[in-house]
Amino acid sequence: MSSATPSALNAQLDDVTEKVERLALRHAELRRTNALLEQRVQQLEAERDALRARLGEARTRVDRLLERLPTSGDTP
Numbered sequence: 001m002s003s004a005t006p007s008a009l010n011a012q013l014d015d016v017t018e019k020v021e022r023l024a025l026r027h028a029e030l031r032r033t034n035a036l037l038e039q040r041v042q043q044l045e046a047e048r049d050a051l052r053a054r055l056g057e058a059r060t061r062v063d064r065l066l067e068r069l070p071t072s073g074d075t076p
Contacts, residue, residue: 004012
């Protein structure tokens with residue numbers, strides 16, 4: 001059997017209980033932070049996709065403009 005006194009066991013139990021409570025609070029905090037980060041990632045991905053689409057449209061417009069330019073062999 002253990003030679004620990006009841007008061008020592010109670011102190012250990014209180015210590016473990018406090019640590020578990022702190023761990024549970026930290027876990028909840030990290031879950032909230034993770035949810036916010038996931039939301040931000042989704043926002044940034046949507047912004048990236050919109051910028052890619054705009055870039056593609058701009059490239060198309062530039063390509064059309066380049067096609068309209070006379071070549072070096074063309075006479076004005």
